[in-house]
Amino acid sequence: MKEFLMPSLGADMEAGTLVEWKKKPGDQLKPGDIIAEVETQKGLIEIEVFEAAILENYLIEEGDKVPVGAPMAKLRSESIPGKIPEKDSETHPIQEEEQATESEGPVPSDSISEETSSKEKPSEEKHRIKASPLARSIAEKHNVDLNNLKGTGEGGAIIKADVEQAMAGQKEAPKQTPETGALKDVMKKKTEPETASKQVIKSRTSTSKPGQQESIRAAVAAAMSRSNQDIPHYYLEKKIDMLAALNWIKETNRQREISERLLPAVLFIKAVAKALDSAPALNAVWDNGLQFKNEVNIGFVISLRAGGLLVPAIRNADTKSVDEIMAALNDMIPRARALKLRSSELSDSTITITSLGENGADKVFGVIYPPQVAIIGFGSITDQPLVHEGMLAIRPVLQVTLAGDHRATDGLTGSRFLQALNNHLQNPEKL
Amino acid sequence: MTRDEIQSAIFELLKKTAPDTDPTNLKPDENIRESLNIDSFDALQFLVALNDKLGIDIPEEDYGKTATLGSLTDYLEERSR
Numbered sequence: 001m002k003e004f005l006m007p008s009l010g011a012d013m014e015a016g017t018l019v020e021w022k023k024k025p026g027d028q029l030k031p032g033d034i035i036a037e038v039e040t041q042k043g044l045i046e047i048e049v050f051e052a053a054i055l056e057n058y059l060i061e062e063g064d065k066v067p068v069g070a071p072m073a074k075l076r077s078e079s080i081p082g083k084i085p086e087k088d089s090e091t092h093p094i095q096e097e098e099q100a101t102e103s104e105g106p107v108p109s110d111s112i113s114e115e116t117s118s119k120e121k122p123s124e125e126k127h128r129i130k131a132s133p134l135a136r137s138i139a140e141k142h143n144v145d146l147n148n149l150k151g152t153g154e155g156g157a158i159i160k161a162d163v164e165q166a167m168a169g170q171k172e173a174p175k176q177t178p179e180t181g182a183l184k185d186v187m188k189k190k191t192e193p194e195t196a197s198k199q200v201i202k203s204r205t206s207t208s209k210p211g212q213q214e215s216i217r218a219a220v221a222a223a224m225s226r227s228n229q230d231i232p233h234y235y236l237e238k239k240i241d242m243l244a245a246l247n248w249i250k251e252t253n254r255q256r257e258i259s260e261r262l263l264p265a266v267l268f269i270k271a272v273a274k275a276l277d278s279a280p281a282l283n284a285v286w287d288n289g290l291q292f293k294n295e296v297n298i299g300f301v302i303s304l305r306a307g308g309l310l311v312p313a314i315r316n317a318d319t320k321s322v323d324e325i326m327a328a329l330n331d332m333i334p335r336a337r338a339l340k341l342r343s344s345e346l347s348d349s350t351i352t353i354t355s356l357g358e359n360g361a362d363k364v365f366g367v368i369y370p371p372q373v374a375i376i377g378f379g380s381i382t383d384q385p386l387v388h389e390g391m392l393a394i395r396p397v398l399q400v401t402l403a404g405d406h407r408a409t410d411g412l413t414g415s416r417f418l419q420a421l422n423n424h425l426q427n428p429e430k431l
Numbered sequence: 432m433t434r435d436e437i438q439s440a441i442f443e444l445l446k447k448t449a450p451d452t453d454p455t456n457l458k459p460d461e462n463i464r465e466s467l468n469i470d471s472f473d474a475l476q477f478l479v480a481l482n483d484k485l486g487i488d489i490p491e492e493d494y495g496k497t498a499t500l501g502s503l504t505d506y507l508e509e510r511s512r
Contacts, residue, residue: 253491259479261491263471305451305468333472357471359464 001056003071004035007047017065018072027055029075036072053077131158139163216308216339227367231286232406235365238418240425241388242381242396248428265355266326268378269298270431271424272353273317279417281409282402283350285371290408299349299369300329302336310336311352311369312345322431356380363399373405374414376421398425432485432511437504444480448473459501487511 006016016038023035029049036047056074060066131139131146135158139146142163149166151158245267253261273296276283284292296318299311312335314320314328335341352369355378362382366375377400384397400421402414424431445454449467457466464474478489478497487510489497496506 250491258475258482258488261475263475265471303470305449329472330476334476 002053002075002077003059004049004073004075006038006066006068006070006072015065015067018060018062020062021058023055025055025057029053029055049075051077132160135160135163142167213304213306213308216304216310220309223369224367227370231368231370231373233368233403234406234411234414236402236404236411236414236418237363238400238422239384239386240398240400240422241386242398242425245425245428246381246396260323260326262322262326263329264381265300265357265378266322266329267425267428267431268355268376269300269314269317269325269353270320270322271421272351272376273298273320274424274431275417275420276318276351278420279409279413281413282374282404282417284373284408285350286373286405286408287371290373293350295348295350297348297350299352299372300332301352301354302333304337304339310339310341310346311349312336312341313349315348351376353378363401365401366403368403368405373408374417375403377401377403432508434504434508437485437507437511438500440481440484441500441503441507444477444484445469447480448477454500457500459504460499462498463500463503464498481507485511 019037019039021036023029023033029035030052031048031050033049034047035049035055038047053075054077056076058073059071060073066072130151131149136146138144138160139149139158144163144166146158146163149158149162152162242264245264249262249264249267256262276296280292281290283296284290295316297313297315298317299313302310302312304310312332314325314332317325320328332341332345349369349372351372352366352375354364354366354375356364358380360380363379364377366377368375379399379401381396381398383394385392386395386397387393388395400418402418404411404414442454445457445463445467446452449469452467454463454467457463463469469477478494482488485507487507489506489510493506497503
């Protein structure tokens with residue numbers, strides 16, 4: 001009798017909540033079967049079994065939160081006669097289904113917890129080559145030496161596709177034995193001792209997050225394609241001397257706790273909101289004609305680490321103080337990165353700002369987010385030679401661009417807007 | 432606070448900021464933000480979290496000393512004395 005334990009998905013995981021059992025007592029478990037779904041800090045995770053056994057009974061119920069290493073279920077080990085050859089059931093059995101995980105890239109080593117009792121696992125096994133039963137039988141049939149193959153399966157195991165590729169002569173054939181052994185050692189070190197069952201965790205976060213990212217990517221693609229097809233963009237650019245604004249931020253931040261400090265982006269947002277007074281036609285949507293918007297809801301482009309963008313709105317930015325805008329960013333950006341925005345935040349923008357932050361490109365020409373009619377791009381602030389009061393000086397310069405919808409407005413409107421934006425940024429204390 | 436404790440706090444918080452990276456692979460003279468692709472907002476949040484965890488306030492004029500793993504560790508070690 002063995003216990004199936006709550007696996008560890010890395011050092012920072014303390015506990016997991018059982019969301020759903022995927023197998024019932026009495027079910028025969030094959031290696032690779034998903035026994036349960038567990039919610040962790042890393043998202044919803046599917047947990048795989050890595051050896052043949054029969055699920056005896058549950059030790060915890062759905063909804064229970066238990067620490068890492070706590071028993072979740074009792075398993076009765078049982079080899080399936082004739083299905084899994086003896087020699088393979090004692091090694092790391094790999095199912096061919098795992099090919100499906102290949103496209104996700106290698107499983108990070110900290111998400112693998114191979115838990116093995118030393119009694120069950122003879123030490124010479126460390127030097128065995130990890131390969132799926134199917135891969136072994138194909139290799140044997142075609143006289144392919146597994147020693148010469150590089151596995152692309154779970155934990156570097158050789159799978160059918162690797163053997164087939166080797167047969168087709170398309171693949172380099174590095175010696176794998178030492179690496180495989182070393183990998184197993186590393187994996188063993190990472191595991192908790194004294195556990196009975198072998199588990200590999202297939203992270204649903206790594207499958208479903210890319211899924212979410214893909215859908216975000218698809219949304220960006222659709223919106224930007226539509227924008228480029230439908231909107232005749234015009235572009236304007238203005239260099240803005242940022243010395244006054246940066247000095248003001250430096251001064252105010254000196255008096256603030258670190259958690260209260262401001263970023264230049266807050267001034268950009270507030271200055272855009274105020275400058276729209278001079279060019280209200282830019283705070284509008286194009287829907288069979290120009291429709292002005294009363295509220296100034298500024299969409300702020302947030303790039304996601306895995307790629308793609310979200311553009312949540314800072315509502316009524318014209319009436320918010322810079323502190324309130326900073327608080328809004330502090331609230332919104334982490335939620336955006338966690339993909340936990342409210343639907344209203346993603347649909348209410350009346351104009352968009354994209355800001356590259358520090359040490360990036362000097363300027364950015366945006367693509368308007370339909371049905372809006374303008375996007376303001378803020379480049380990185382760089383020290384540049386600038387004529388100031390008739391003298392050449394080195395000043396921190398911000399290059400701001402405006403992309404406008406030429407159906408809705410003309411360059412003169414955009415130019416007036418950029419001039420107003422400049423004026424506001426020269427008087428940061430009034431923002 | 433020992434240097435090791437400071438570094439492990441740095442790694443822990445960087446991992447939170449940039450979960451898709453392995454901050455422990457940073458070389459001492461490597462620029463943290465460039466290497467881990469951390470933007471201005473996350474950089475500030477990281478310093479706020481460091482302040483929370485270690486109780487060390489980092490004035491804005493010292494941000495320049497926090498650029499690399501080595502300089503940040505040196506700085507925090509100095510400030511924690």
